Amino acid sequence: MQKKLVGLLEQALFASAVFILVLLAFETKIVIPVWLQPLGRMHPLILHFPIVILLLAVVVEAFRFRKASVTVQSESNTASFSEFYKTFSANLLLVGALLAAVTVIMGLFLSREDGYTGTVVQWHKWTGVATFFLAALIYWARSREWYTPVMAQSGAVLMSVVLIGAGHYGSVITHGENFITAPLQKQKNTDPVDLQQALVFNDVIKPIFEQKCTSCHNPDKLKGELALTDAESIQKGGKSGKLYVAGQPDISLLLKRIHLPVEEKKHMPPSGKAQLTPTEIKLLALWVKGRAEFSRKVVELPATDSLRIMATTLFKPKQQTKTEFAFEAADDETVKKLNTDYRTIAPLAKESPALAVNLYNKAAYSSEKLQELSSIKKQVVYLNLNKLPVKDADLKYISQFENLEKLDVNFTDITGKELNQLAPLKQLQSLALSGTPVKYADLQKQVGTFKNLKTVALWETGLTEAEIHQLQKSYPAIQFIAGFDGEKSEPIRLNPPQLKNLPIFAQSTPIQLKHPVKGVEIRYTTDGTDPDSINSPICDGKTIITEGTTIKAKAYKSGWFSSPVATFNYYKSGYKPDSATLLMPLNPVHQAEGANTFFDHKLGTLNANSPAWANNWAGVRKNDLVLVSEFKKPISISSVDLRTMIEPETGIFPPAEIEIWGGNSRDQLKLITTTHPNLPAPKSDPVLKAVGCTFKPQTVSYLKIIAKPVSKLPEWHPSKGKQGLLLVDEVFIN
Known part of the structure; x- marks a missing residue:
């Protein structure tokens, strides 16, 4: 390397040392501008270069004082080789030290972003800084007379230790505390958790957080000021607020972030990380829907609870025997094909051939949905038809499940007159008839046909207390469950209307x-x-x-x-136009039904990125929402309102401005009025709100509505300066 270039690099090394000392001295007062943040985020990309080069450099340096192991022809050759070795070692060490300086500077920039706190981050920072200054010190000392072989070898050992330490703490930050030892721990803990002892949070939900979330959300790397390592931290939430709203997954931040498009900055887990599986997402949603309890056991959930049914497959039963069921397991591909959006089929327990079947959605139900299960009729031991329009005629299709043990037909149309159709079900132990129009006479006559029946649920039926008592007297081996009596039991809270x-x-x-x-x-x-x-x-x-x-x-x-x-x-909504046209494009993610969206009387809900609701919201971000409506007969209007979603935390804001234009010709419209809706305050709750304006009555045949999204999010917003997203699902013209 030319002496002039070496001199420049040495000056750069000295300047880097001074700059790093300044960054460390004034760390808490320095604010990294946005344009420099991408440089800081290149820290993980660059750091591998100095690690390799510095390790090679100190190894070469450690052997610099040894005589060459090869025989040379003359003293001049020996001197020439020694000089080359010395120069090569110096250049390698200089380049490694400079790359270490760049990496340290990037790391210090990155550490100023939210979430890089905790003991591990501090250890990583200081071992990284020590790596640079140790490399610079060795480079400075190596040309001094007092620099000895022992010092060179000691420097190599010390550099290796510091580099390994910095790398270890870096891996803990990016991959979690047990990243290296995790395979060994998994090998140790191969025994499944006992189902009777399994807790919903500790054994079902917490493992999901540990595998997919805690590498970024732990006390040592507190991204968004959120830790997901323990119940207390999860309940506390983070910088963006509470992680969930108990009982309401649709408006819970946890599920919103998961359902964001992968390319969105706030999607969790971030792009590039291992993503949640559909099963994991459903388990989290069901946990929040069940009020996100932390101490409840899986077996304490109702037998028909979807979370219990899904979680049960993760654990072994308390007494697991291979001969519990005489039939073989169903074909995996067959079960997979039979699973639909409105029908779930899952094993009762891990490695069990017995299946539990749940059917949902009144509109999608038909007896054919039961007939389709004929290929697994031997394996179905639990069938849930709760709140579906099941008729007496459907009982003949239920009777095909020869090993059925539990049948839930609560709140169906079963009258009890044809229960004898279930007589072939020799294994039936539990029959749930709550909320059905069953009659005492039919039950008294037909229940006796079931030899192994142990429980019959009858709460909220037309049966009187005396009739249920008489059934219990007639069939003492069967427990008839009358259910909850609000006037005789401890009070519980009603659901909202x-x-x-x-x-x-x-x-x-x-x-x-x-x-x-x-x-x-x-x-x-x-x-x-x-x-x-x-x-x-x-x-x-x-x-x-x-x-x-x-x-x-x-x-x-x-x-x-x-x-x-x-x-x-x-x-x-007093008027519906005869035709409607959008003059500017909608946001690609929120197309809904185009212009028809605004007059279809289908209301969207919070969480516009959830696939179930995305079709109800039309949105714009990069341009205005411009809607032209035509009325074949002139109408007199005095107000226009847009139903919008307002969710400040995710950048969904009301329109910054609304313009209403009207007239009798599409080409000659006049501005009727302009309004500027109030923008949300920091940390305000999500809300669905109609915003618009009223004005003096105007007779129009054409109406143009221009809604302008917020061009720059306010200073208090994490994405300040970026464009806001405007979402509208209905337009009300009166």
């Missing part, structure tokens, strides 16, 4: 609310206050509203705690 009718109307509509528990009294308000059990009116379905109204409602029943307040919005 539900909306019964479509909340969009043209002229008027009744306020109609419902509740799944019989005998509940629903009280409501329309003035924004919370309803009470004395003064607020009772919802009887007769109150008529003629304007858009916000309803707050609570459910009450003797012997129960009142429900939480439920809020519903009724929207008035």
Whole structure:
């Protein structure tokens, strides 16, 4: 290497040392500009070069003082070889030290971003800094007279130790604490957890976090100020707020981040990391839906609970015997084909041939769905048809499952008159008939045909307490479960009321609310206050509203705690255009049904990136939303509202500006009014809200609505300066 170049590199090495010392001295006061952050994120890419070069350099340096092991022809040759070796060693060490300096600087830049806190990060930082300064010190000392072979060898050993330490702590940051020893630990812990002792969180949910999340969300690498290593940290949440809303996966941050497109910056796990499987996503959603409990056992969940059914396959039964079932397991491909969006089939336990079948969705149900299961009729031991329109005629298809042990037909249309069709089911032990129109006479006559029946659930049927008592007396070997009596038991909390009718109307509509528990009294308000059990009116379905109204409602029943307040919005939509056209493109992710979306009376929900709801939201980000509507007969209008999603945390904002244009010709429209909706405050909750404007009545045949997305997110937002996303699902013209 030319002396001039060596001199420049030595100056760069000295300057790097000074710059690193400045960064360390003023670390807490330095703010890394956005344009420099990508440089910091190249730290993992560059760090491998100095590791290899420095290790090679110190090894070469350690052997510099040894005599060449080869025989040379003359003293001049020996001197020439020695000089080459010395120069090569120096150049290698200089290049390695400079690359280490670049890596350290990048790492210090990266450490200023959110989430790089904790003991491991500090150890990685200081061992990395020590690597650079040790390399620079060896390079500076190697040309001094007092530099001895012992010092060279000691420097090589020390450099190796420091480099290995820095690399180890770096791997802990990126891959988790047990990354190196994990295979050994897995080999040790091969025995499945006992099902009777398994906890929903510790043994089902926590392993998902450990495999896919804790490498970035642990006390030593606190990305987003969120740790997922223990229950307390998970309940606390992180910088963006609570991780979940108990019982509501659709609006929980955990599920929102998971359902974001992989290319989105906030998608979790990040692109490039191992992604969650569909099963893992469903388990997390079911856990949150079940109120995200941390101490409950799997076997304490109801037998029909989807989380229990899925989790059971992960564990061994308490007493596992190979001869428990006489039949062989069904073909895996057959089971896979029979699984659909509305029918799940899963083993009762790991390596068990017995299958549990759950059917969902009233609209998708038909007796053919039962007939399709004939290929696995021997393996089905549990069948759940809860809340489906199952008729007495369907019992003959259920009777094909010769090894069926548990049958759930709660809240179906089974009358009990033809229960004898199930007589071939010699293994049937549990029959759930709650919420069905069964009669005492039919049960008294037919229950005796089941020789192995142990339990019959009959709560919320028309049977009286005396009739159930008589059944119990007639069949003492069977337990007849009458269920919960709110007036005789400890009170529990009611679920919130539900909306019964479509909340969009043209002229008027009744306020109609419902509740799944019989005998509940629903009280409501329309003035924004919370309803009470004395003064607020009772919802009887007769109150008529003629304007858009916000309803707050609570459910009450003797012997129960009142429900939480439920809020519903009724929207008035007086006019529907004869045709509608979008003049500018929609966001590729949120196309919905194009212009038809705004007048189809299909309301979207929070979590617009969930596949189940994405078709209801039309969105724009890079351009305005421009909608032109035509009315064949002129109409008189005085208000226009857009129903929008507002979710500040994910950058979904209301429009920055709305313009309303109107006229009798498409080419000669006049500006009627302009409005600027209020932008959300920091850390405000997600909300679905109609925003728009009112104005003096205008007669129009054509109406143009221009909604402009926020061009720059506010300073308080993590993505400040970027464009906001505008989502609209309905337009109300009155």
